Amino acid sequence: xxxxxxxDDEIFFQGYKKIREQEVNANTLFEIPSLLSVLPELKGKxxxxxxxxxxxxxxxxxxxxxxxxxxxxxxxxxxxIASKENSSSKISYLNMPIESIETLNEEFDIVISSLAFHYVxxxxxxxxxxxxLLNEDGYLIFSQEHPLNTxxxxxxxxTKNQNGEKIYANLSNYGIEGERECVWFVDHVKKYHRTxxxxxxxxxxGGFTIEKILEPLPDEAIIQRYPENYDLFHKPDxxxxxxxxxxx
Amino acid sequence: xxxxxxxDDEIFFQGYKKIREQEVNANTLFEIPSLLSVLPELKGKxxxxxxxxxxxxxxxxxxxxxxxxxxxxxxxxxxxIASKENSSSKISYLNMPIESIETLNEEFDIVISSLAFHYVxxxxxxxxxxxxLLNEDGYLIFSQEHPLNTxxxxxxxxTKNQNGEKIYANLSNYGIEGERECVWFVDHVKKYHRTxxxxxxxxxxGGFTIEKILEPLPDEAIIQRYPENYDLFHKPDxxxxxxxxxxx
Numbered sequence: 203x204x205x206x207x208x209x210d211d212e213i214f215f216q217g218y219k220k221i222r223e224q225e226v227n228a229n230t231l232f233e234i235p236s237l238l239s240v241l242p243e244l245k246g247k248x249x250x251x252x253x254x255x256x257x258x259x260x261x262x263x264x265x266x267x268x269x270x271x272x273x274x275x276x277x278x279x280x281x282x283i284a285s286k287e288n289s290s291s292k293i294s295y296l297n298m299p300i301e302s303i304e305t306l307n308e309e310f311d312i313v314i315s316s317l318a319f320h321y322v323x324x325x326x327x328x329x330x331x332x333x334x335l336l337n338e339d340g341y342l343i344f345s346q347e348h349p350l351n352t353x354x355x356x357x358x359x360x361t362k363n364q365n366g367e368k369i370y371a372n373l374s375n376y377g378i379e380g381e382r383e384c385v386w387f388v389d390h391v392k393k394y395h396r397t398x399x400x401x402x403x404x405x406x407x408g409g410f411t412i413e414k415i416l417e418p419l420p421d422e423a424i425i426q427r428y429p430e431n432y433d434l435f436h437k438p439d440x441x442x443x444x445x446x447x448x449x450x
Numbered sequence: 451x452x453x454x455x456x457x458d459d460e461i462f463f464q465g466y467k468k469i470r471e472q473e474v475n476a477n478t479l480f481e482i483p484s485l486l487s488v489l490p491e492l493k494g495k496x497x498x499x500x501x502x503x504x505x506x507x508x509x510x511x512x513x514x515x516x517x518x519x520x521x522x523x524x525x526x527x528x529x530x531i532a533s534k535e536n537s538s539s540k541i542s543y544l545n546m547p548i549e550s551i552e553t554l555n556e557e558f559d560i561v562i563s564s565l566a567f568h569y570v571x572x573x574x575x576x577x578x579x580x581x582x583l584l585n586e587d588g589y590l591i592f593s594q595e596h597p598l599n600t601x602x603x604x605x606x607x608x609t610k611n612q613n614g615e616k617i618y619a620n621l622s623n624y625g626i627e628g629e630r631e632c633v634w635f636v637d638h639v640k641k642y643h644r645t646x647x648x649x650x651x652x653x654x655x656g657g658f659t660i661e662k663i664l665e666p667l668p669d670e671a672i673i674q675r676y677p678e679n680y681d682l683f684h685k686p687d688x689x690x691x692x693x694x695x696x697x698x
């Protein structure tokens with residue numbers, strides 16, 4: 203099974219760091235506020251952050267009262283920054299791939315993940331592993347690239363009019379799940395496309411109850427300041443899912 | 451609120467009847483098998499069929515052991531055929547719009563609906579009405595046009611290559627909910643677009659647990675016999691949702 207570590211590629215890392223350092227980007231405008239909006243009360247909770255990156259979320263969870271946060275990431279470079287910029291006695295950063303969480307020897311109240319699941323090939327195993335790591339009444343809350351985004355395999359993503367404005371998102375191969383290669387700072391970045399129904403049904407069959415689903419879109423204020431985001435009305439970038447472990 | 455009755459328009463009705471009389475169509479290949487695949491045990495159950503049309507499903511439910519089936523439809527023409535072709539002492543056909551089910555004075559074990567919800571403007575009210583009509587542990591199971599289908603407001607639905615083959619579904623306005631007018635045998639057929647997340651979240655907030663979601667696609671045997679259905683891999687036509695009333 204592939205455990206991709208693009209984030210330790212120097213070219214990728216520098217490109218990615220530059221985007222995340224921008225005060226305004228797709229994450230800060232849409233993904234992060236949506237993900238945070240569905241969090242339950244964190245006071246006294248233990249939290250596992252899958253693909254924690256620079257540790258920004260881990261720090262936020264501690265600030266909101268979490269008693270213990272474990273952040274894991276495959277990238278040493280990311281965790282070096284996390285340890286510098288977002289350290290706390292309540293946070294442990296572990297350098298490991300999401301695919302290996304079955305080796306963790308503890309339980310959590312909340313498992314959270316921001317934009318990492320679309321890099322994981324075996325989603326069914328991931329959901330099983332998370333189920334095992336969660337306490338009774340535990341939550342799994344995650345964001346991922348939207349299936350209307352991950353489905354794309356080749357060709358132009360948009361049809362534009364004569365003025366260069368995007369009028370259609372070019373939708374193809376939505377129904378064909380599996381690996382997609384794309385270029386993102388470097389060639390051959392691998393993501394895994396899954397349909398909406400398959401993402402949801404795997405969760406339900408894995409023992410989770412769906413509590414909320416969000417596809418964040420710009421509001422009027424955002425469109426006025428950053429009109430280029432109008433494209434999201436044609437094709438949202440992110441999917442946020444809040445689930446709870448089924449009580450027996 | 452609009453309660454559209456296109457099915458009693460003579461031109462529409464004849465066009466629709468012709469399609470449904472074909473032995474093989476999108477409904478028989480994809481929608482009907484998927485919808486039936488998620489039914490619970492029907493023996494001894496009372497069932498309400500919203501938008502029952504010709505009554506084919508109502509008859510099937512009785513054959514599978516349902517003790518009582520109520521089929522409602524806004525179209526008198528449809529129900530005339532239902533009464534002729536699919537009558538049973540266990541089935542009552544009522545001529546009423548789906549928007550008026552709050553006036554029904556009885557409870558059901560299962561509410562089912564095939565391809566009708568996208569004609570209903572006030573989905574939130576519909577889900578509330580259904581919740582009230584269901585017994586404890588009752589099921590709501592429905593199919594509707596897929597949101598990737600209902601979102602379209604204008605322009606070409608497909609981009610084709612030089613050989614006339616469909617290569618992209620032209621996705622637009624997915625994030626903008628509300629009325630869409632389309633031409634289907636007659637002009638000005640009204641449908642209502644809702645996003646995936648809004649369809650699901652309304653159900654959850656309305657007191658239902660999501661049990662299964664399907665986006666039916668062709669298998670290899672279907673593609674070999676009816677290769678024109680390959681397009682569905684780019685954009686599925688149908689969405690099927692199985693939900694259960696939450697136990698308190």
